[in-house]
Amino acid sequence: MVFKKRLDPAINGFRVPTIPRAPRSVRRRRPLCNKVEDGRLCAFELLASIAGKLLQESESSASSNASERSDHATGKNVKQEHQVEDKPFKEGWIYQGRCGDGYFAFEVASQNICHKSTLKESCSHADSDGILECNSIINNSDCSRKVSANVSEFGTKYSEVEGGSSHFGESFDANVNNEIERQQEVQGLETEGANTCSSKDSMELCQKPTAVINTDSNVGLPLCEDTASDACFSRYRNDVMLGSRDDDENFSRCFKPRTKAKDFRSPSRIAERRIKKFLTSRYWKAAPKLKDCELSRSDGGLKQFYHKRKPSRNRERYQRDMLFKKRKMFDQSSVVISVGGFSSESVSNSSKKGMTEDKDDSAIMLHGANGVKKVSSSVIGHVPFHSKDSHVKFSIKSFKVPELLIDVPETTTVGSLKRTVMGAVTSVLGGGLCVEVLLQGKKVRDDNRTLLQTGISSKDNLDSLGFELEPSIVQTPPPLCSSDFHPILSCDSSPLLTRFPGNTIVEICDPLVDPSVMNSGSHVESGHEIVSSHIDTTDKSKPDSQALVALPAKSMEALTLIPLNQKTRHSELAQRRTRRPFSVSEVESLVHAVEKLGTGRWRDVKLRSFENADHRTYVDLKDKWKTLVHTARISPQ
């Protein structure tokens, strides 16, 4: 709770003054650890101004924060905070806050980087991140470089201050400048110290060993001289562990004090928090080009940068991972529709499916999404299970079409089954499809027969049962295509149709960003291989996905149909005549005719003996004679 509050204020309150951006090149150029004092001054000024704003905001923000607090009231961990931050990105004001954050964060990062000598990367990342832009602005000025250096120090001091929460708060409140001076001093040490960076120095400064939670070159704890109690430190540590990463750890540590700060809540602390947030946010930003999703998952980005991370981070990671997995699940996930006993539930994750299934004893476990993909060519669904009772449960899979779980009584007619499946499919695909029931590869055309009559029952081998999705258009018998052709068309078309939805889904993947959306999310959620790859797609995906969802299957069908029809036609045309074995009488007549007319006069034979047999061409007669000679060894007279 406290964290949130604090954080919120920081977010809300912090409004970084708009500063013109410097060109990236400039940003990048700035060395992380510049010692230029001039730059420091600038940085300090900036910091001072920011601090002042923060203080003001912190006071004002309290009210606004309350609402947010309520939201976060659960006192969720840092993760929530991150999330909150992520969301804010979208919002303009939030964005500003981030900028500020980014700035600070960047600075801090630079420090860390200095320690690790990874400055370049961090800088580059920062540059890359749009968020950093604000920061970059600062950087742009000549002072920026220096500032950055200062900032790093500043960050360290902050950490110190935080560590010493109470004292720091006081001093901070009284004057940010004082701290700044301290920082400057410290910076001087650090910067001058060059590589040594504040970490060690700070460590030395820190009287309490506990402060040194992070073995790494963390500066954060240094100023712990403040009366912070060991307990506080411990907390601090814990927090840090959670949030901090190798480089970040320092900062995080600083942040950690927040928890203590809760007690204090002095504006200064709030400001600190803000700073921390900023720092944290910065880190996020620092994360290399994160796509929207990634951004939301700051962890992922961060991870990349900071390999070393503390447990808290791990949690985030875990969550993120979970989310990621969920996405995958979605990708694979299929829609489960239960008819009859089960309440129809539209979309659910595979996991959800499992849930629902579990509810019903008979519930059939759907095959993994993998199976769905495999279904490949046809949207055919197989009925894996035998339902209890007299119900037959159908699990319909298709690579693109979400899986459908249908539970219907055996007395259900094929027609109703089709309709049921159709409804399920339609809900997913948006209509425009017809469902055909395949039993042992053959269409069940009699809609009036019950499943039992048709031989579809839980007892029967459901594997032989399949569903075929056909474009509704196709069903209305296309002039050219005979009924026979339909199957082929359906097979061909179905995949295409399914694909389309799949694609849409892919884009949809964004839901990860907003889990809630995911849940509510319609069918679209179902996943998609592509999704993973496309996950990167940022905001676009959402709108697109929606649009996609809306897309009527028909359009797809129409597109797909054309080629299909052609293929089918071709195949149809190619279809050979039904085999009509020669009857004995025919053979006799043929033999007699050949005896009289001799071989090589097949046209005459045809006219003479098979005038009336339209289906017997002289070619056929010739072939038949050929076979007779060959098999019966009849002399080719």
Next chain:
DNA sequence: TTTAGGG
């Protein structure tokens, strides 16, 4: 078209 032959 018809034949003849391979498939």
Next chain:
DNA sequence: CCCTAAA
């Protein structure tokens, strides 16, 4: 039965 070259 189909396909096709050749007549």
